[in-house]
Amino acid sequence: MSTIADVARLASVAKATASRALSGKGYVSDETRARVVTAARTIGYVVSPNAASLVTGRTKNIGVIIPYISRWFFAEVLESVEQALLAQGYDMTLYNLPTSSPERVRVFEYFLARKRFDGVISVGVELTEDEVDSLHQMQRPLVGIGGPIRGVHTIAIDDVATARLATEHLLSLGHTHILHIGGSLEEQMDFDVHSKRLRGFNAAMGSAGLPIKDTFYACELTVPGGYERGRSLLGDPRRRPTAIFAASDEIAIGLIVAARELGILVPSELSVIGIDGHPYAEMFRLTTLEQHPRNQGRLAVTSLLADLDTPDRHREVSTVLPTNLVMRSSTSAPRPPVA
Known part of the structure; x- marks a missing residue:
């Protein structure tokens, strides 16, 4: 198995330089970065998520909680969120959150509390006060879609x-x-x-x-x-x-x-x-x-990743997105009454 030392040796740079080039953290010249990336590809080196987390403090994983998966709106948002996260090099862990139940309690008290996420996106879930407190105590960014959440940027239509x-x-x-x-x-x-x-x-x-x-x-x-x-x-x-x-x-x-x-x-x-x-x-x-549910998903990812770069941005802001009327042939003036 290839290591970062192998990459550094092939690229003729120090291990720290190779690490900075592959993690994107710290200054490395474009020429050196290209040489390190080429060396990594040549020997098939893939950055370990765990190792990267130790260096950057990030897991490159976002938790998503959602009440439905099969319904159209939620499926559209979810697919958009996933695509936007992948484009930025992030993984996604999905929790299909049931209504009030022991399973829902476990999601908040165990899975989310383990802090294996850089942030959480809540899609169409009206959180209880205790659940909001739990998420804020994680000290991870949170963005909501669908309605207001205390102390959180939320995205919705009117x-x-x-x-x-x-x-x-x-x-x-x-x-x-x-x-x-x-x-x-x-x-x-x-x-x-x-x-x-x-x-x-x-x-x-x-x-x-x-x-x-x-x-x-x-x-x-x-x-x-x-x-x-x-x-x-x-x-x-x-x-x-x-x-x-x-x-x-x-x-x-x-x-x-x-x-x-x-x-x-x-x-x-x-x-x-x-x-x-x-x-x-x-x-x-x-x-x-x-x-436009896909726009809502993309905006949620953009907001969450921006929160990662500027901690302590917790603010209760609601972005109300416009809807647009598309007129087709299912509506017209009523037929005049027959005389």
Whole structure:
């Protein structure tokens, strides 16, 4: 097995110089660095993470805690985080964090507390006060995605404003019989995403002078969830709306499939708008508010690595990212009533 001494000997430099050249710490001329890198490649030398950690004080590993892996938004964020970390030479250790449970306690009291990370990224996890204290006691940078965390830089969209904009788009087209189909308020996602999107819908309807009673229906935030709700709701022409604001693109796509099966024309008989920017939105010509989860993941990594270079930056700052309305052919003005 090759050692740093072998690299130094082949490059005709001191061991300390070879170490600085490969670790990136300390000054080494470009010519010397290139010679050391070439020597390391020639003999197949790979820097030991443990040895590098002793020199730099860093593990080159970032812990990521996340409540879901299979759901689209979380999968997009996670893949973006991983790609951004790899591009900077960092590994990632993932913890699929359950709700309040012994397993969750062990993650905080044992796995994260071992400090085998340079920092932690929390994706869509509403941490308890004790969990926040535990992470701060580690004295490692922490960045959150999805909602506020005490003393931490967090990245999110404004769910209330985004939902209001989606509803206002339908109102601007002339719709007055609008429903909101979103997540169950009894099964809230962290940071109250379901109720915030309902609040934005109600605010827009209220400002337009329209009633909000019996305008909200819950389902799973999935394509099957939207499909099942659509089949039950749209099948009765007496209560069929002219437009629906869906809390996610997956719900909206399920609604469109259900409408097609029932012979309801989209958008002339039913307009549908969602939130997300799901890759299937284009296929279904879905009007949506894009929230760019990959950008959120990249920004979280950028912020965390910046915190590593400037310790004691703990500050409760919230970066609210904009969403953008993408208009496609799932929304239009309502069909004029038959005379």
